[in-house]
Structures are given as C-alpha cells and as structure tokens.
Amino acid sequence: MSSPLKICFNKECKELKSERPKKGWPLRNGELAELCDRCGSIYDEGRFCDTFHLNASGWRCCETCGKRVHCGCIISINTFTLLDAGGIECMTCARKNVVPLPNPSWPPLFYQTPLPDRLKDLSVKNWTQLAGSGPVPWRQAPSLFNSPINQPELHQRVPYDVDLSSGIDRLNVAERLSTSSLEKKKIEDFSERLMNGTLKGGSRNTLENGNAGIKCEEQPSSCRNKAQLSSSLKDEPSTPHFGLAVPYACPNEMNGQIGVSGTHLRPALQPPLAKQFHGNVHNGVDSSGEPQIRNGRPRVEARGRNQLLPRYWPRFTDQDLQHISGDSNSVITPLFEKMLSASDAGRIGRLVLPKKCAEAYFPPISQPEGLPLKVQDSKGKEWIFQFRFWPNNNSRMYVLEGVTPCIQNMQLQAGDIVTFSRLEPEGKLVMGFRKASSTPASDQDNEAHKTHMGYSTNGDADLADPSAWAKVDKSGYIATEAIGVKSSSSRKRKNTTLGSKSKRLKLESEDLIELKLTWEEAQGLLRPPPNHVPSVVVIEGYEFEEYEDAPILGKPTIFTTDNMGEKIQWVQCEDCLKWRKLPANALLPSKWTCSDNSGDPERSLCSAAQELKAEQLEDLLAPCNSAASKKLKGAKQEPDNLEALEGLDTLANLAILGEGEALPSSSQATTKHPRHRPGCSCIVCIQPPSGKGPKHKQTCECNVCLTVKRRFQTLMLRREKKQSEKEETSRKKQQPQKLIMPDKSGDDDPVPCSKTENSSPNQKKVVSEGSDDDSNRIKSSASPFKGQIDLNIQPEREEELSPGSDSGNVARLIQDATERYLRQQRLSSSGSNSNSAINQALLGGGTGEQQINNSIILDSSHQDPDEDHPSTLSIKTSASVSATG
DNA sequence: TCCCCGCATGGTC
DNA sequence: CGACCATGCGGGG
Numbered sequence: 001m002s003s004p005l006k007i008c009f010n011k012e013c014k015e016l017k018s019e020r021p022k023k024g025w026p027l028r029n030g031e032l033a034e035l036c037d038r039c040g041s042i043y044d045e046g047r048f049c050d051t052f053h054l055n056a057s058g059w060r061c062c063e064t065c066g067k068r069v070h071c072g073c074i075i076s077i078n079t080f081t082l083l084d085a086g087g088i089e090c091m092t093c094a095r096k097n098v099v100p101l102p103n104p105s106w107p108p109l110f111y112q113t114p115l116p117d118r119l120k121d122l123s124v125k126n127w128t129q130l131a132g133s134g135p136v137p138w139r140q141a142p143s144l145f146n147s148p149i150n151q152p153e154l155h156q157r158v159p160y161d162v163d164l165s166s167g168i169d170r171l172n173v174a175e176r177l178s179t180s181s182l183e184k185k186k187i188e189d190f191s192e193r194l195m196n197g198t199l200k201g202g203s204r205n206t207l208e209n210g211n212a213g214i215k216c217e218e219q220p221s222s223c224r225n226k227a228q229l230s231s232s233l234k235d236e237p238s239t240p241h242f243g244l245a246v247p248y249a250c251p252n253e254m255n256g257q258i259g260v261s262g263t264h265l266r267p268a269l270q271p272p273l274a275k276q277f278h279g280n281v282h283n284g285v286d287s288s289g290e291p292q293i294r295n296g297r298p299r300v301e302a303r304g305r306n307q308l309l310p311r312y313w314p315r316f317t318d319q320d321l322q323h324i325s326g327d328s329n330s331v332i333t334p335l336f337e338k339m340l341s342a343s344d345a346g347r348i349g350r351l352v353l354p355k356k357c358a359e360a361y362f363p364p365i366s367q368p369e370g371l372p373l374k375v376q377d378s379k380g381k382e383w384i385f386q387f388r389f390w391p392n393n394n395s396r397m398y399v400l401e402g403v404t405p406c407i408q409n410m411q412l413q414a415g416d417i418v419t420f421s422r423l424e425p426e427g428k429l430v431m432g433f434r435k436a437s438s439t440p441a442s443d444q445d446n447e448a449h450k451t452h453m454g455y456s457t458n459g460d461a462d463l464a465d466p467s468a469w470a471k472v473d474k475s476g477y478i479a480t481e482a483i484g485v486k487s488s489s490s491r492k493r494k495n496t497t498l499g500s501k502s503k504r505l506k507l508e509s510e511d512l513i514e515l516k517l518t519w520e521e522a523q524g525l526l527r528p529p530p531n532h533v534p535s536v537v538v539i540e541g542y543e544f545e546e547y548e549d550a551p552i553l554g555k556p557t558i559f560t561t562d563n564m565g566e567k568i569q570w571v572q573c574e575d576c577l578k579w580r581k582l583p584a585n586a587l588l589p590s591k592w593t594c595s596d597n598s599g600d601p602e603r604s605l606c607s608a609a610q611e612l613k614a615e616q617l618e619d620l621l622a623p624c625n626s627a628a629s630k631k632l633k634g635a636k637q638e639p640d641n642l643e644a645l646e647g648l649d650t651l652a653n654l655a656i657l658g659e660g661e662a663l664p665s666s667s668q669a670t671t672k673h674p675r676h677r678p679g680c681s682c683i684v685c686i687q688p689p690s691g692k693g694p695k696h697k698q699t700c701e702c703n704v705c706l707t708v709k710r711r712f713q714t715l716m717l718r719r720e721k722k723q724s725e726k727e728e729t730s731r732k733k734q735q736p737q738k739l740i741m742p743d744k745s746g747d748d749d750p751v752p753c754s755k756t757e758n759s760s761p762n763q764k765k766v767v768s769e770g771s772d773d774d775s776n777r778i779k780s781s782a783s784p785f786k787g788q789i790d791l792n793i794q795p796e797r798e799e800e801l802s803p804g805s806d807s808g809n810v811a812r813l814i815q816d817a818t819e820r821y822l823r824q825q826r827l828s829s830s831g832s833n834s835n836s837a838i839n840q841a842l843l844g845g846g847t848g849e850q851q852i853n854n855s856i857i858l859d860s861s862h863q864d865p866d867e868d869h870p871s872t873l874s875i876k877t878s879a880s881v882s883a884t885g
Numbered sequence: 886t887c888c889c890c891g892c893a894t895g896g897t898c
Numbered sequence: 899c900g901a902c903c904a905t906g907c908g909g910g911g
Contacts, residue, residue, distance in 0.1 A: 341904055348889085352903060368891085390891060397892095397903065 008036035012052045015039070024048075025075050048075045063087040312336040312354050331424040335361040337434075340407070342414040349404035351385075351418070358398035361420065362387050362429075375420075375429045377406065383431070406431065573597075576606035 008015045009024060015036040022040020024033030035043060042051050049070035053059075060071045070076040071088055336357040338344075344351045353362070365371055370388025377383065383406040389396040412418065415436040423430050567584035573594045580597050597604040603611060 343905055346905095348905095350890095352905095355902065390893095392892075392903085393894095393901075395901070401890095 008039050009033040010035055010039040010048075010052060013039045043075065060088050062089050064089050312338060312357050332430060333422040333424055335420045335422055335429075337417050337419040339417050339436075340412055340414050344403075344418075345407055345412055345414040345416070347404060349402055351400040351403040351407075353387075353398040353400060355396060355398055357420070358387070358389070361422070362398070365389060373400065373429065375400075375406070375431045376423070377410065378430065378432045381409070573606060578603075578606065578608075578610040581611055 006016055007013075008017050008021075010033075013036055015038065017034055017036050021034035022037055022043070024035045024040060024043045039048070039052075042048050049056075053070050053075075056070070058071045059068050061068055069088060336354065338351075338354060338357070341352065362373065363371055365387060368389055368391065370386055373385050373387040375383050375385055383403075385403055385406070386401040387398070388401060389398045391397075407418075410416075410418075410433050412433050413436075417434040417436070419432040419434065421430045421432065422428065569582050569584050570579045571582055571592050572579050573592065575593045578594065580594060580600065580603050582597065582599060594604055594606045594608065602608060
C-alpha cells in the first residue's frame with residue numbers, strides 16, 4: 001500500500017514517511033496505514049490513541065472497571081468490546097466476563113475486501129465516530145476473532161491503545177494475554193528503536209532497565225482463568241514486565257524491521273495460523289475456551305507466527321501444552337520452536353535464536369550484552385540464559401548463551417527441537433523440546449520425563465553423583481545458572497571432572513556412550529535410597545518410580561526368581577566378574593564386589609566359585625542382549641556401512657531418550673533443518689533417516705564425512721592396538737574387535753552377535769557398571785529412532801562430530817572402557833574359567849564391549865526407524881560397557 | 886596454551 | 899539482492 005502521499009497517514013502528524021513507512025492499522029482497502037517512523041512506533045506500542053487521540057472524542061469508560069478506553073477509532077478497535085446493553089468494556093473485563101468477543105475485527109474483513117481509497121480516510125475519523133457511538137453489535141461478529149485464520153490477520157496492534165503509563169490498562173486483554181512479557185520486551189525494543197528514532201519513550205527506558213515493570217495489573221487477576229497474560233516474565237529480574245501487551249509478536253518486526261519492511265507483517269499471516277494453532281493454543285489447557293486465549297494469545301502468537309517463518313512455528317500439541325503448564329492454571333502460549341543446529345547443541349553453549357522470534361517474544365534488548373533470561377523447562381526447572389545479540393550485517397543475531405547445561409539436561413542434540421512458550425499468567429518463558437524422533441504431537445513433557453527417567457542425563461561421573469542426578473531429575477530442582485556463569489550444575493560437574501573443556505566433553509561423552517535400555521531396565525538401574533518409598537508415576541504406559549530424594553544409581557543387576565520362588569538378583573563382582581546371588585531388595589553400591597556379599601559368607605570372596613553356571617547366566621542375560629543383538633544384526637545387514645557411519649554422528653545427535661516412538665520417515669522430516677533440502681549433507685541432514693534422501697556418499701569428502709572417517713580410523717587404530725595387546729594376554733577368539741568400521745561391520749562383525757545375543761547382557765551390565773569409573777557410562781539419550789539405535793554408540797563418536805570439538809573425552813572414555821574390558825578379559829582368562837564363559841557371553845567374545853559398541857554403531861539400522869524399541873530407551877552407555885573391569 | 890567471546894563469513898532462503 | 903543464520907575464525911584473557 002504505498003500510498004502516493006509521502007506524508008504520514010496520521011493526519012495529526014504529517015511528517016514525512018520514510019521510504020519504508022511503518023505499517024499502521026488496516027485500512028478498508030486492505031492496506032495498512034503507512035505511518036512515519038514515529039507514529040508507526042507509537043502505533044506499534046499501542047499508544048497511538050493516547051498520543052494522538054487523547055483529546056478526541058470517543059473515550060469511554062469500561063462499564064466494569066471504569067478504565068478509559070478510546071473507542072473512537074479504528075486503532076483501538078480491539079481494545080474494547082461493545083456491550084449488548086450499551087457501553088463498552090475493556091477487553092480485560094470482557095474476558096473476565098467470558099464474553100470475550102472483541103470488537104468485530106472489521107479490519108480483517110476489510111482487510112480482505114479492498115475498498116476505494118477514499119475509504120481510507122474513514123479509518124481514523126469514521127471509526128472514531130463509530131466508537132463514540134453506542135454499543136455496536138460487534139459481539140455478534142466475534143467469529144472473526146476466533147477464527148484462527150483471521151486472527152493472524154487481525155492486527156493486534158490495534159488493540160493497544162494504551163499508553164505505557166496509563167494506557168496499559170487499556171491494552172486489550174487479549175492482547176495482553178497473548179503477549180507475554182517477552183513480547184512486552186519486544187515492545188520495549190520497539191521503544192528502544194523508537195527512542196532512537198522518534199519515540200518519546202521514557203517509559204521504554206524504564207522498561208528496558210528492567211523496571212519497567214509496567215504490568216497490567218488487571219490482566220492477571222481478572223482476566224482469565226487460566227489464560228492470562230503472562231504479564232511479565234517474572235523470571236528475570238531484569239526482564240521488565242511490560243504492561244503493554246505487545247500487540248502480537250510482531251512488534252518487533254514491526255519495529256525493528258518495520259522500518260525496513262512493513263510488508264511481511266500482514267502477508268504472512270494466514271496460512272500458518274490455522275494449522276498451527278489449533279493444536280497449540282487451544283489445547284486442553286485453554287480448553288477453557290477462553291476466548292481470550294483465542295483472541296488474545298492465539299492471535300498474538302498467531303501473528304507472531306505469521307510473521308515467523310513456518311519453520312519456527314510452534315507445533316505443540318495440546319498435551320505438550322498441558323504438560324508444560326502442568327496442573328497449574330497457567331496457560332501456555334506457544335511461541336516458537338527451533339530445531340537445534342549442530343552449533344546450538346554444541347558445547348559452545350549458544351543457541352541462535354531466530355531473529356524474529358527473539359524480537360517478538362523475548363525482551364527487547366538494546367545492548368549486545370543483553371539480559372539474563374529465566375526460562376523454565378517443562379519440568380519446572382529454571383534456567384537462566386543470557387539473551388543477547390551480536391551485530392551482524394547491520395542486523396542482529398540473537399543468541400541464548402549458557403544453554404549447554406539445559407540442553408544437556410534435556411539430552412538434546414542437533415536435530416532436536418526446542419520449543420519456547422510462555423506461561424501466561426506468570427509470563428514465564430517455558431522451554432520444551434521434542435526429540436527429533438518424536439512426533440510433533442508427542443508430548444514433550446512425557447518425553448522429557450522419559451528422557452530423564454530413563455537415564456541419567458549425564459554419562460559423566462556427574463551422574464555418579466546421586467545428588468547431582470537427583471537434581472537433574474527432580475522437578476523441583478532448579479538448575480539455575482547464572483547466565484554469565486556457564487557452569488551450570490551439570491557443567492560444573494563436568495568441569496570438575498573434565499576441566500575447562502568440560503562442556504564439550506560432557507556432550508560428547510554423553511553422546512558417546514549410549515545404551516539402550518528398556519524403561520524397565522532403566523528403572524532397574526535406579527534404586528531408591530533405603531527406607532524410601534517411591535511413588536509410581538506412569539508415563540506413557542511405563543511405570544516409573546519417583547523418589548523424593550535422588551534415586552541411587554545402583555549396580556546393575558539381573559532380577560529373577562530362584563527355585564524357591566523368591567525374588568533375587570544377580571550381581572557381578574567388579575573384581576572377579578563372578579555373579580553372585582543377592583536378595584532382590586539388596587541395595588548395591590555402584591561397585592560391587594564379592595566382599596560386599598555379606599549375606600552369603602561362602603561367596604564373599606572372589607575365590608569362591610560362582611553359583612551360576614555360564615549357561616544359566618547366559619540365559620539370564622540373554623533377554624537383555626536381544627535388543628542389542630538385533631541392533632547389531634541390523635547393522636551388519638546394513639549394506640552401506642559407510643553411510644551408516646556417516647550418519648552416525650548425526651544419529652548420535654539425534655539420539656533421543658528412548659522414546660518409544662519411531663522416528664521413521666516422518667521423523668526424518670523433523671530432523672532436518674527446515675532449510676535443508678534433501679541431499680543436504682550438513683550435519684543435521686546427514687542423518688540417515690531411513691535412507692531417505694541422498695546422504696553422504698562414501699566418497700563424500702565433506703567435513704563431516706572426513707571427520708567421521710578420520711575419527712573412525714583413529715578409533716580403530718586405537719582399538720586394534722589395545723586389542724592386539726589384549727589378545728596376547730587373553731584368548732582372543734577372532735579378529736580383534738574390529739572397530740566397527742561401517743564397512744567392515746557389514747561382514748564379520750566383530751561383535752559376537754551371532755552368539756552374542758545372549759552375551760549382550762553385557763550391555764546391561766555395562767550400563768550399570770559404568771557407574772563407577774565411567775562417569776559417562778550411562779548416557780541416556782533417547783534416540784530418535786527407537787529401535788534403531790545406537791548409531792550414537794559408535795565408537796567414533798568418541799571423536800565424533802565437529803572436527804573442532806575435541807573428542808578427547810570420549811576417546812578417553814572409550815579407552816577406559818577398553819582397558820577395563822581388557823582387564824576383564826585377562827582376569828577371565830587367567831582367573832576363574834567359570835567366569836570366562838560369562839565374560840565372553842557378556843563381552844561377546846573376546847571383542848568385548850567394543851564390539852558391542854561398534855556393532856551398535858554400525859547399526860545403520862537407525863535408518864530404520866524405530867523398529868524395535870518402542871519402549872526402549874536408548875541409553876548410551878559409555879564405553880564402560882565392559883566396565884566391570 | 887587454551888578457551889571463550891565477539892565478529893565475520895558464507896550458504897540458504 | 900537482502901536478510902537470516904549456522905558456523906568459522908581470530909583476538910584477548
């Protein structure tokens with residue numbers, strides 16, 4: 001709508017518009033009023049009426065609260081509702097009263113119905129008059145608002161006629177609702193911008209300072225049941241609470257970018273909204289049906305969404321929302337989501353935020369340093385990230401810094417999706433996630449739980465620390481990290497262990513070691529502290545025990561029933577590897593040795609014979625291994641090992657906590673970066689989702705592939721070396737563990753799969769065992785591919801991913817594991833023969849854990865989506881597999 | 886020397 | 899062609 005006139009559409013202004021005039025209210029001709037920067041900014045802030053129409057007619061008082069609302073112009077059309085009985089009601093009150101129908105959004109209508117230019121003029125004047133007139137039957141036209149489609153279009157801006165100071169009240173409730181503090185912040189940004197340019201904005205400053213605190217007093221209380229605005233992000237101290245409801249997310253765009261282009265605002269709207277919305281906004285949470293939500297938030301969001309690229313549209317499901325909101329009355333407003341890039345998930349700890357999203361939903365920041373931002377995860381943990389930006393090409397690149405701990409906690413990897421939403425009443429930012437594998441519909445929360453449940457988050461020693469673990473898992477626990485402080489609890493752990501590189505290490509280590517466990521198995525690794533009675537939580541059909549205090553990670557054992565029908569558990573001595581029988585209720589230390597077998601003096605020494613025969617043990621362990629063996633087999637079958645390898649890294653990234661869901665083809669889509677197209681060989685895209693799209697070819701020489709190959713080779717060499725050593729000492733069966741080169745894997749896989757199925761028990765053991773030394777041993781990450789697996793496990797992973805990253809930790813872990821394994825082997829060979837069988841079984845023959853890992857890795861199977869483990873967690877065990885050593 | 890921060894670069898849309 | 903953003907890179911601590 002480039003109007004011929006170069007002056008601001010606001011008659012009371014008459015300033016020249018910039019080349020890229022700011023967009024104002026919708027005109028009847030379907031265009032938007034073009035405003036000068038100053039007016040545009042004011043409009044964006046919802047203060048237009050307060051600024052220009054203060055003395056105009058049309059100001060009326062809300063019948064309910066008495067607030068002044070300008071009803072005389074189109075600009076404020078959405079800020080009030082006409083009462084059937086006459087008079088008007090501010091949106092806030094209207095919402096309270098449940099009659100949330102906003103004024104008919106004529107704009108939308110008109111929007112689409114072009115009118116003669118002459119009508120443009122009507123916009124202000126006529127409307128003004130209109131407002132002045134009594135109640136209009138607007139309510140009858142509510143549908144407009146409600147319709148998702150329209151919503152987007154509607155401009156929420158209109159609603160804000162509030163001025164920062166007084167006007168706030170007037171903000172549309174809906175708007176407010178919709179707008180979160182974040183948005184408010186945005187507004188602030190605007191203000192900033194404005195300040196720079198035109199605005200007078202004192203208020204803004206305040207806001208930015210964080211004091212802004214302007215909150216809509218009204219909103220919360222009255223308005224919605226659940227859905228209230230989050231008036232403020234209370235999270236951050238720094239975060240100002242704006243009273244202003246930012247119109248919709250758009251302000252940013254409008255503001256910031258607006259100057260540049262006002263166009264996108266409108267245009268984008270439609271399509272997306274409808275889709276996304278329904279799922280999100282209206283989900284159960286809001287089911288309350290508050291119109292508000294619809295009107296307000298949804299819109300806001302909708303708008304925001306509209307303006308956002310589709311890839312950032314939130315796809316929350318109702319369940320997701322509910323989970324996030326929990327039982328609280330809070331309403332969750334989905335804001336946006338983003339697939340984690342390799343760098344986002346990397347150790348750098350920076351999460352690049354889509355610019356528009358950042359500007360629309362996060363507090364406005366004028367300084368590159370940004371603000372600390374509190375974000376709550378779906379479990380209620382609070383994280384503090386530094387929300388900041390970097391100047392970039394005359395623009396800004398927004399990032400959240402210090403996200404590593406959070407990401408790790410959530411066990412997220414590249415390809416996974418993080419979601420941001422706002423908890424309305426509180427205005428808190430909530431960060432959820434979806435594993436790449438998971439379906440959009442999947443419940444985040446559940447996933448989260450699963451994730452957490454299944455494994456300890458860290459593979460690191462950290463995990464070893466029960467308390468740490470507890471922290472992680474405990475919903476109550478708040479892992480508050482100082483923004484600047486990168487060390488989150490998790491990090492600290494790592495740091496302590498690993499040192500400065502901890503971050504990286506952590507990630508890698510975690511990634512490296514993955515075991516897949518079934519939920520039951522996973523839980524089996526957890527033991528309640530003595531005297532603690534767990535509460536059982538059922539998540540997605542799986543029962544988990546929840547303890548007030550952190551669960552104790554116990555040595556993995558095998559539970560069974562003895563001849564007498566009594567429940568018992570078998571545990572393997574760390575030293576001699578013999579299996580000992582213990583009461584089912586025995587609580588074992590992570591490192592259990594025969595000497596701990598006080599209950600059975602006869603077998604409290606390693607020298608004592610093993611009660612269990614090898615075959616029996618095998619039978620015992622078999623079940624555990626089956627999954628692994630399957631995987632291995634699958635891997636072997638995989639023709640293109642290389643591909644598998646290549647994909648491994650990616651897969652690893654994708655690894656998800658064991659969600660049962662299959663990732664299949666559908667998941668693939670999610671795993672890919674929206675921007676990437678089939679054939680893209682980026683880290684994210686390489687994932688081999690069921691072999692769809694062209695992935696890296698064997699001949700591919702991209703960085704990723706080269707890196708993978710290189711690492712793989714390195715690893716192989718290392719292993720071979722060790723193996724050779726080991727072979728000498730121990731009786732080795734066949735070729736040493738060939739590391740699972742992808743290629744090789746196909747053939748003879750080192751892994752003893754063939755027979756090993758049974759042996760696989762190792763994995764289990766390993767998992768549990770890892771506890772001691774390997775901090776990492778357990779990594780619980782769910783792989784997107786449930787069944788698949790473990791590509792993550794690839795040994796390569798050690799070195800894994802980013803070339804830049806140092807895989808040292810991983811390598812270490814692996815080495816450790818290898819060493820242990822070797823030790824075991826030696827022990828077994830030299831020591832009691834009885835054990836040897838077991839060991840072999842466990843270890844899968846001479847090759848031992850490595851093989852397992854390798855095999856797993858090989859599993860290109862991941863490509864097959866989820867085949868088997870619907871419910872299995874893919875726990876990545878650290879190298880520790882052989883752990884016992 | 887290593888790591889991190891901030892900026893720059895380049896690919897993609 | 900410009901904007902966006904993922905990643906790389908260099909300098910400083």
